[in-house]
Amino acid sequence: MGSRGVAVLPAGMSQERFDWLDKWVSDPSDIVRTPGTESNVKEIYDACNEMELDPKNFIFNQFCEFGNHVGHYEVTGRALASVFEHVNKATGGKLRLAAFTSATGSAGTIGAGDRLKDDYGAKIVAVEALECPTMLENGFGEHNIQGIGDKHIPLIHNVMNTDVVVGVSDRATDELDVMFNTDAGCRYLAERKGVPVEIVETLKHFGFSAICNVIAAIKTAKLLGLGETDALITIATDGADLYPSERVKTLTRRFNDSFTEIDAAEVFAEHLATVNTDAMIDCTERDRTRIFNLGYYTWVEQQDTPLEVFEARRSQSFWRDLRKYLPVWDDLIGEFNRRVAAKN
Numbered sequence: 001m002g003s004r005g006v007a008v009l010p011a012g013m014s015q016e017r018f019d020w021l022d023k024w025v026s027d028p029s030d031i032v033r034t035p036g037t038e039s040n041v042k043e044i045y046d047a048c049n050e051m052e053l054d055p056k057n058f059i060f061n062q063f064c065e066f067g068n069h070v071g072h073y074e075v076t077g078r079a080l081a082s083v084f085e086h087v088n089k090a091t092g093g094k095l096r097l098a099a100f101t102s103a104t105g106s107a108g109t110i111g112a113g114d115r116l117k118d119d120y121g122a123k124i125v126a127v128e129a130l131e132c133p134t135m136l137e138n139g140f141g142e143h144n145i146q147g148i149g150d151k152h153i154p155l156i157h158n159v160m161n162t163d164v165v166v167g168v169s170d171r172a173t174d175e176l177d178v179m180f181n182t183d184a185g186c187r188y189l190a191e192r193k194g195v196p197v198e199i200v201e202t203l204k205h206f207g208f209s210a211i212c213n214v215i216a217a218i219k220t221a222k223l224l225g226l227g228e229t230d231a232l233i234t235i236a237t238d239g240a241d242l243y244p245s246e247r248v249k250t251l252t253r254r255f256n257d258s259f260t261e262i263d264a265a266e267v268f269a270e271h272l273a274t275v276n277t278d279a280m281i282d283c284t285e286r287d288r289t290r291i292f293n294l295g296y297y298t299w300v301e302q303q304d305t306p307l308e309v310f311e312a313r314r315s316q317s318f319w320r321d322l323r324k325y326l327p328v329w330d331d332l333i334g335e336f337n338r339r340v341a342a343k344n
Contacts, residue, residue, distance in 0.1 A: 006030045012037030015245040039132045039150040064155040068108035077115025098230040101125040101216040103148045107157035123163040127216040130167035144170040147209035153295035166216040167279030172271040173208045174250045179267045188264035207238030223277045
C-alpha cells in the first residue's frame with residue numbers, strides 16, 4: 001500500500017531486537033528509541049502522541065487497541081483450547097483446565113484467558129516483574145523481563161475478570177536463560193536432574209517472558225493446590241534468539257564470565273527447586289477494584305481516554321459486546337486484502 005512503518009520502543013531493549021527491526025524498515029530513523037527500559041511505557045506513549053499530531057500518521061497502540069484483546073480471545077484462545085483438548089484426549093479425558101498464566105505486557109495475550117474461562121472455567125493469572133510490582137503493590141521500578149510493560153495497567157486488560165496476580169523476578173529469568181543456553185547448565189539438567197534431553201533442547205528456545213510465564217505457572221500450581229488431573233496452560237511468548245547480548249551481560253555481571261555446573265546447581269536450587277507462593281495475590285473483588293483503579297492515572301489523566309469508556313470496562317458486558325465486532329472486523333480485513341491484491 002506504499003505505507004511507511006515506524007517502530008517505537010525503549011532504548012534499553014536488547015541489541016538483537018533492534019537488529020531484527022533493522023531488517024523491516026527502509027530508514028534507520030523509522031526505529032524510534034525512547035528513554036529507559038521495558039518499564040518506561042509512558043515515554044512510548046509520549047512519542048506516539050507527538051507523531052499523531054501529523055494527520056498523515058496512524059498510531060497502533062497495542063496497549064489500548066481493543067482489537068488486540070479480541071484477536072487473542074478468538075484466535076489464541078481457540079488455539080490453546082485445541083491444545084488442551086488434544087492433550088486431554090491423549091491422556092484419557094480426565095483433565096480439568098484449571099488456570100492460564102500470562103505476563104501482561106500489552107495485555108493482549110492474556111485475553112486468551114477470558115476465552116478459556118468462558119469455555120472451561122479456567123482461572124486467569126496475570127504475571128508481572130517483581131522489580132516493578134504494579135499490580136501487586138501499586139509500585140514502580142526497572143526490570144529486564146523484556147516483553148512486559150509496567151508502571152501502568154493496559155486499557156485492554158480485563159482486570160475485573162483476573163483471578164490471580166504473580167510477581168516473578170528478572171534475576172530468575174536472567175539466570176535461567178544462562179542455564180538453558182550453556183553446556184554446563186544443560187549438562188546439569190540432563191545428567192544430575194534427569195531432565196529428558198529433548199526438553200533440555202526445547203528450553204534453549206525460551207526467551208525472558210517465556211521463562212517468566214513458566215515460573216508463574218509453577219507458582220500458580222502451588223497456590224491453587226493443583227494435582228495430577230489439573231491442567232495449567234501457559235505460553236512461550238518470546239524466543240531466546242532475542243537475548244544473546246543480554247546473556248553476555250548476565251554472565252559478566254553475575255558469573256564472572258564463566259558458568260560452571262556449580263553455578264547451575266545454585267541457579268536450579270534458587271529458581272526452580274524452591275519455587276514458592278510469595279509475591280502472589282489470590283484476588284478478591286477489592287483487589288481487582290484496586291488494580292482497575294490504577295489505570296485511571298494513565299488513561300484518563302494522561303492519555304485523555306473518556307471517563308465513561310474507562311468506567312464501562314468494569315462490567316463483563318462491555319467485553320462481551322466488544323466480541324460482537326469480530327465478524328465485522330473479519331469482513332474489513334478481507335476487503336483490505338482484496339484491495340492490496342488488486343493493486344499488486
